[in-house]
Amino acid sequence: xxxxxxxxxxxVISSDRRPxxxxxxxxxxxxxxxxxxxxxxxxxxxxxxLHSALPDQxxxxxxxxxxxxxxxxxxxDLMGLEEPEVTxxxxxxxxxxxxxx
Numbered sequence: 001x002x003x004x005x006x007x008x009x010x011x012v013i014s015s016d017r018r019p020x021x022x023x024x025x026x027x028x029x030x031x032x033x034x035x036x037x038x039x040x041x042x043x044x045x046x047x048x049x050l051h052s053a054l055p056d057q058x059x060x061x062x063x064x065x066x067x068x069x070x071x072x073x074x075x076x077d078l079m080g081l082e083e084p085e086v087t088x089x090x091x092x093x094x095x096x097x098x099x100x101x
Contacts, residue, residue, distance in 0.1 A: 001030055021080020028060070058093035061086055 005012070005023060012022050051059040057079075064075045065086070072090070076083040 001027060004030070018077065018080050020078050024079050028056075054093050054096055058089045058096070061089040062093040062097070065090060 004026060008022075008026070012019050015022060050063055053059070054062065060079065061075055061081075064070045064078065065072060070078065072083050072086045075081075076086045079086070081089075
C-alpha cells in the first residue's frame with residue numbers, strides 16, 4: 001500500500017480532494033481485491049459479519065467509529081465525508097444492527 005501511495009503521491013497532493021479520502025479509497029480498493037482473492041482461494045464469502053449485515057459505507061463508518069475508536073470528525077475526514085453524513089451512516093447502521101430499522 002505504501003509503495004502504491006508513493007507512486008500516486010504527486011497526483012494525490014495536486015488533487016482538490018482531501019488526501020486522506022483518496023488514500024482511504026486506495027485502501028478500500030486493495031482490501032476488496034485481497035478479499036476477492038482470498039474468497040476465490042477459500043471458496044467462501046470472505047466478508048466479515050459487519051460488512052455482511054450493512055452496506056459497505058455504513059459498515060466502514062461503524063467500524064472506524066466503534067472498532068477503531070475514531071471520532072465522527074476523524075472518520076469523516078478519513079473517508080472524505082462530511083460529519084453529518086457520518087452521523088447518518090452511524091444511526092442507520094446501528095439501527096439495522098439492533099433490528100430497529
